[in-house]
Amino acid sequence: MAKTNLLExxxxxxxxxxxxLFKEILSIVKQSESNSLILPDNEIRKKIEGAFKSEVY
Amino acid sequence: MRFIxxxxxxxxxxxxxxxxxxxxANKSLNLIIGQNxxxxxxxxxxxYWVLYGFxxxxxxxxxxxxxxxxxxxxxxxxxxxxxxxRSCSVEIKxxxxxxxxxxxxTQVFEKxxxxxxxxxxxxxRHYDENGAISPPIRDINKIEHTLFSILPPHxxxxxxxxxxxxxxxxxxxxxxxxxxxxxxxxxxxxxxxKSINILRNIQKEYSRNMRKLSGSAGDNALVRYSDEKVNAxxxxxxxxxxxxxxxxxxxxxxxxxxxxxxxxxxxxxNKKLISEREKLEALVEQEKDHNNSLxxxxxxxxxxxxxxxxxxxxxxxVESYVKKYDVPEGLTVDAVKSILNQESCICGExxxxxxxxxxxxxxxxxxxxxxxxxxxxxASNLKTKAAETRKELRKKYKEVLExxxxxxxxxxxISDLSKKILDGRSESIKDLEHKRDKATREVARIDVEQxxxxxxxxxxxxxxxxxxxxIKNTKADSKVLKEYIDKLEFIGKSILAFENVKKYNKxxxxxxxxxxxxxxxxxxxxxxxxxxxxxxxxxxxEFKHKLIMYHEGKYEKELSNMKSSGAYDRExxxxxxxxxxxxxxxxxxxxxxxxxxxxxxxxxxxxxxLDYSSSNKNDDEFMxxxxxPIIIDAPFTEIFGRNLDNLSRRxxxxxxxxxxxxxEDSYQQVKNNIEDFVGSKYFLEKNNKDVPSSDxxxxx
Numbered sequence: 001m002a003k004t005n006l007l008e009x010x011x012x013x014x015x016x017x018x019x020x021l022f023k024e025i026l027s028i029v030k031q032s033e034s035n036s037l038i039l040p041d042n043e044i045r046k047k048i049e050g051a052f053k054s055e056v057y
Numbered sequence: 058m059r060f061i062x063x064x065x066x067x068x069x070x071x072x073x074x075x076x077x078x079x080x081x082a083n084k085s086l087n088l089i090i091g092q093n094x095x096x097x098x099x100x101x102x103x104x105y106w107v108l109y110g111f112x113x114x115x116x117x118x119x120x121x122x123x124x125x126x127x128x129x130x131x132x133x134x135x136x137x138x139x140x141x142x143r144s145c146s147v148e149i150k151x152x153x154x155x156x157x158x159x160x161x162x163t164q165v166f167e168k169x170x171x172x173x174x175x176x177x178x179x180x181x182r183h184y185d186e187n188g189a190i191s192p193p194i195r196d197i198n199k200i201e202h203t204l205f206s207i208l209p210p211h212x213x214x215x216x217x218x219x220x221x222x223x224x225x226x227x228x229x230x231x232x233x234x235x236x237x238x239x240x241x242x243x244x245x246x247x248x249x250x251k252s253i254n255i256l257r258n259i260q261k262e263y264s265r266n267m268r269k270l271s272g273s274a275g276d277n278a279l280v281r282y283s284d285e286k287v288n289a290x291x292x293x294x295x296x297x298x299x300x301x302x303x304x305x306x307x308x309x310x311x312x313x314x315x316x317x318x319x320x321x322x323x324x325x326x327n328k329k330l331i332s333e334r335e336k337l338e339a340l341v342e343q344e345k346d347h348n349n350s351l352x353x354x355x356x357x358x359x360x361x362x363x364x365x366x367x368x369x370x371x372x373x374x375v376e377s378y379v380k381k382y383d384v385p386e387g388l389t390v391d392a393v394k395s396i397l398n399q400e401s402c403i404c405g406e407x408x409x410x411x412x413x414x415x416x417x418x419x420x421x422x423x424x425x426x427x428x429x430x431x432x433x434x435x436a437s438n439l440k441t442k443a444a445e446t447r448k449e450l451r452k453k454y455k456e457v458l459e460x461x462x463x464x465x466x467x468x469x470x471i472s473d474l475s476k477k478i479l480d481g482r483s484e485s486i487k488d489l490e491h492k493r494d495k496a497t498r499e500v501a502r503i504d505v506e507q508x509x510x511x512x513x514x515x516x517x518x519x520x521x522x523x524x525x526x527x528i529k530n531t532k533a534d535s536k537v538l539k540e541y542i543d544k545l546e547f548i549g550k551s552i553l554a555f556e557n558v559k560k561y562n563k564x565x566x567x568x569x570x571x572x573x574x575x576x577x578x579x580x581x582x583x584x585x586x587x588x589x590x591x592x593x594x595x596x597x598x599e600f601k602h603k604l605i606m607y608h609e610g611k612y613e614k615e616l617s618n619m620k621s622s623g624a625y626d627r628e629x630x631x632x633x634x635x636x637x638x639x640x641x642x643x644x645x646x647x648x649x650x651x652x653x654x655x656x657x658x659x660x661x662x663x664x665x666x667l668d669y670s671s672s673n674k675n676d677d678e679f680m681x682x683x684x685x686p687i688i689i690d691a692p693f694t695e696i697f698g699r700n701l702d703n704l705s706r707r708x709x710x711x712x713x714x715x716x717x718x719x720x721e722d723s724y725q726q727v728k729n730n731i732e733d734f735v736g737s738k739y740f741l742e743k744n745n746k747d748v749p750s751s752d753x754x755x756x757x
Contacts (some may be wrong), residue, residue: 006561010554022551029252030681033206041255048259048547052540 079736129748
């Protein structure tokens, strides 16, 4: 699995907007790893809620 | 992450004092120098104690002071009054991503009813960007949440070392999971796992909510599908966990099997050694009997005459004295009387009046018999006997000595044999065979179960996708329900995507770590010049994540033999990948390492994981950069020659912050190589105060 195709490969069934949300979730977890003051559970929940509530999808 | 300072109050041998660590660029080294017993290792343990807790009872040889409080203060408390108390604390200041944190751990020791009770408190604060300090957090769960994400305990095990901890890195013992745990933490596996866990929790919550909503909306189909999906997801998670646990168990059983087989081979060899030892033990018994007989029947009786040797000089003195003052030999009373009865002397001369008178006077003085002659005769006989005794004693002593030596030789050989057969003796063949059969059965059971689990995981995965499809096609009237359906579909797909990422990322990270390890080992170890290489196993289930050393020449030869004999192709035909085959060759020919080599190997690995962790991975969505400090107690002991030179030149590059505890001798050995990179230097000095303690003295 070539590095450049990793995201494309694992997210092949995702729409572009879903891909963006997935990346945002990943980004929150990554930030929480380097900044212990971030609570990722709440942030991710908010992100998902916001994305679906605003009828982006 | 880097430490700013550590402060002590009544903690172990440090009554007070603060060490500030260097923050100057290119001055990464922080030295804590002290003689044996000055508290260098205590300094290392202080980090463990304040960050993760530390049970001092685990310290070998220090069980007499198994508490954080200074031992002198503890003893004061032991003899003090009811309600008296003493306390100790360590405060650590550190920085992570521009956030400054302060962590303080305090233990209060209180005397109550002749007992000493201990209360532990921790508090954490952080400073915001304006330098304002937050209120203290005292909830230990919250503290751990923050702390463990900054410096996970598993990572600490890979970067905070004393000799014992370092050994755990280079051992291939199945119980030592240090390398695996460090690799897991450092390779961002935890990011993916964390993402999956968070999404699973949200998924559960949404599923419950959706079921409730669809129940109240009277949507029976959706209720049923939701129930089925929750159930399927539960099974999926359970099966996946079981599958992973089985993989680990299989690795452990295989590792155990290898040990048992090796022990059994040893036992076979031991049989010969044991028989040899039994023969020798019989010989020892025989020789001991002979020795006893020699000592009791020959030597000791002869030794009873040994007084003669001691009296030798006395006899000589008596002899010379008697000779000096003695009357001529044979001059007895009878002899004088006989002379007086004759007209002339035996020499023919006439006995004149004066001579007769002298002889008569002599008669009064002479003893009735000539005792001197008797004494002389006795002394002469004893001297002869003393000479014989000396000769006999020498002879007997030589025999006893020869017998003693023989016994010692036998016993030495027995002891050597015992050392060789010690491991094999601890368990009987029957026990080992029983364990081997059990482990073999377990491996077979796991193999079968894994097959079922794999199939089941695939089926449940399909079932979930199908249920997702069904739920999606349900004509949910409610807008909220529709939203839940969409959110759950997205979460389900995301979890699957993360699962796919997990393995890829870790394999890739280990490949990079292995490349770094190759370079770092080349630089540090002189063994590298002789063709030795360091390697972290990444594919083989049994040895996965173990750190090994192998010889490249042997590896090339073995690989070439496998290829020419067709064994390589046969393995490929079995479906084993070329990378795994090649890795298994490295495992097969792995080299044992000495303490020094193990240390060099471990340090090369440590540098590699630190290099990897801090390297720029911004082009990779699933990786993060983290830099950690490294703390090593006695890094240079048991390392000599070029290894020592290489390591001391390299050590300042290990991390942006390197904290080393060194003895004065060790420091002098490497001083020229490290001095330019020293940002802070402290001396620990034992003092002679009433309370046993060490002072911390800043030099740089």
